[in-house]
Amino acid sequence: MLRSIASTTALALILSGHALAEETTHDDHESVTLYRVFVGDHADPKITAFDLDKPDNRWTFETKGQSKLYGVGEGAAVVAVQSDGDQVNFIDSGISLQSHGDHSDIDIEEPEALGETLTGPRPFHLIDHAGKVVINFDRGGYAEIVDAHDLSEGEVETVRMPQARAHHGYVAPIGTGWVTSVASDAPVEGDKAPERVGLQPVAADGTPTGEVETCTAIHGEAFSGAYLATGCKEGILTVKAGSNGPEFAMLEYPSDLPAGETTGTLIGSKSMQVFLGNYGAKGLVVVDPVDEPHFRYVELPFRRIDFALDPANARFGYVLTEDGTLHKLDVLKTEVTDSAKVTEPYSMDGDWNDPRPRLAMAGDEIAMSDPKAGLVRRIAKETLEETGTIEVGGMPYNIAVVGGSGMVHEGEGHDHSGHDHSAHAHSHGDPQIYKGYFEDSQIKDRPLADYAGDWQSVYPYLQDGTLDPVWEHKAEAGEMTAEEYKDYYTTGYRTDVERITIEGDTVTFYRDGKPLTAQYSYDGYEILTYEKGNRGVRFIFEKGEGDAEAPQFLQFADHGIFPAKASHYHLYWGDDRAKLLEELTNWPTYYPSSLKPDEIVSEMLAH
Incomplete structure (x- = not known):
């Protein structure tokens, strides 16, 4: 059974477990928005990077060949997959975002190429999901798996998953397991690729754990909500984590x-459970994996070049057609609501890899590469009007954008005139709510999505002394010594669950690296009143379905009272709902796994 070290001993209460730590906020901060653009050249083996609003802040990275670019790990890194060069390069983007519910903090540094690369026969599909970056090597018969957290710290260590036969496919994590595309055993002539026939659940070592699910000519994949979707000749095959596997x-x-x-191409929305896919040369389909109609079709006036979903407003997508027109698509209504000419025509006749524009979202703008003009065009997503151009030179082709908006402290190195931005800041909305003073009418139901992500326990950092500066800081203004604070939090933080991942309705607990998984649904909220008032x-x-040893109830406390993404949380779990509400001394606490130990210390010191 999972152990949160629950205690029925009632201390004379100070707040819900953690309140001693979090009674102050800081107002010496400013908001910064920064998007950094990475562009691969069609002909030359190089990547050009620049800050969108300050394109003179510019960097060049050499590669072995033409690159397909992916922002991974919430944009902390950029991966350059060079299929024809048999190589994969990794770049630290220099931008790190940490969510704090009502806002995000942003750390800004210069981008830097990581020294380690992956080499192998024809890397192609890349999947970034559930803390894993997975790259399929089409002619090698395997996938390489990189831990996204390690990658954000500049470490490239891989685990190889073998496939039964080399083919143009992919491997993806699903819950605590994996799925891999499967190729036919039939012999092929020359360099012809084997036929792809389906998707199969496998263990981490590639051993099959279930039968092959038919998906003829499988191609294209994306995640949205609890689902993975992939294109097939028969339709769209969906996969979700279940109690007995995918x-x-x-x-x-x-x-x-x-x-x-x-x-054959799918994009998954990050803020609602829906996919946008191609359908033939002139069509798009909006795919709902749960409710009917599962497919809604949009016909375009010309053949499609590229399309993208807006991560900031999931209702809208954008598609460029070969006549040089950009169209705004209302995903909910399944109709084009606006169109504007943005570049000269680019015919879809010829090779699939001929130089044509590519789209990437950048906040309120769309960044579009224009190979013929040697430019990246900036287009306002609301009006579809061009707001500026950036000279790149050569033939700018594949493009990735990372970044966003966040808070930084004044006086901590943020320099508006240049690109040496090393900063971090904290704020947690209404300080009175954060301290526990609010009206019942302010409380709103919250979804499990508020706690989605990959989380690490802070208990190991207490044990190894990393958090000692926090207790010393508390002792300076508090009523206990540093040692007394450490003892108090030792009881509070103690747990044997070192990691938790939450994806859709699925929660996975890791104890000694071993997973325990179950699906959970919302069961309301409870208000607790403490002795302090x-x-x-x-x-x-x-819990609905899941492993028998998974707890029946989870109770989250993160000092918030209405929907907002949690920056950390305290978790209570067990099989007795009412008894859990009496637990006030042990509150295992989790911060994003992407945070380094010193960043967690910084977070705690700021409270």
Whole structure:
């Protein structure tokens, strides 16, 4: 059984477990928005990077060949996959964002190429999901798996997953397991690729754990919500984590879609459970993996060049057609609401890899490479009007944008005139709510998505002395000595669950590296009143399906009382809902796994 070290001993209460630590906020901060653009050249083996609003802040990175670029790990790194060069390069983007519920903090430094590379026969598909970056080597018959947290710290250590046969496919994490595309055993002539026939659940070493699910000519994949979706000749195959392993469902193409076409490229929305995919040369489909109709079709006036979803406003997507027109797509209404000419025509005749524009979202703008003009064009997403151009030279082709908005402290190195931005800051909204003073009417139900992500326990950092500066800082203004504070938090933080991942409705607990998984649904909230007079709210989730040893109830406390992304949380778990509410001395505490130990210390010192 998972152990949170629950205690029925009631201390004379000070706040919901952690309140001693978090009663101050800092107002010496400013908001900064920065998007950094990475552009691969079509012909020359190089990547050009620049800050969108200050393009003179510019860097060049050499590669072995033409690169497909991916921002991974929430944009902390950029991966350059060079299929024809048999190499993968990694770049520290220099931008790190940490969410704090009502805002994010942003750390800004110069980008830097990591010294380690991956080499192998034809790397191609890359998947960034659940803390794993997975790259398929099409002619090697394997995938290399990189831990996203390690990559954010500049470490490139890989685990190889073998496939039964080399093919153009992918490997993806699903819950505590994996799935891999599968190729036919039939012999092929020359360099012809084997036929892809389906998707199969496998263990971490590539050993099959289930049967092959049919998906003929499998191609294209994306995650949204609890689902992985992949394109097939028959339809869209969806996968989600289940209590007994991955669960598959085939969404067959309906008869009212144009006959003879399929989907081979998919994009998943990050803020609602929906996919946008291609369908033939002139069509798009909006795919709902749960509710019918599963497919809604949009026909375009010309053949499609590239398309993107807006991560900041999931309702809208953008698609560029070969006549040089950019179209704004309302995903909910499934209709084009606006169109504007943004570049000269680019015919889709010819090779699939001929130089054509590519789109990437950058906050309120769309960054579009324009190979013929040697430019990156800046286009306002609301009006589709060009707001400026950036001269790149050569033939700018594949493009990735990382960054966003965040808070920085004044006087900590942020320099508006240049690009040496080393800064970090903290703020937690209404300080009275944070301290536990609020009205019942202010409380709103919260989804499990508020706690989604990959989380690490802070208990090991207490044990090894990393957090000692925190106790010394508290003792300077508090009523206990540093040693007394450490003893108090030792009881509070103690747990044997070192890591928790939350994806969709699935929660996975890791104890000694071994996973325990279950699905949870919302079960309301409870208000607790403490002896000091302040209050706290616990948001409760109940187990549906899952491992028998997984706790029946989870109770989250993060000092918030309405929907907002948690920056850290205290978690109570067990099988007795009412008894858990009496637990006030042990509150295992979790911060994002992407944070380094010194960053966690910085977070705690700021409270």
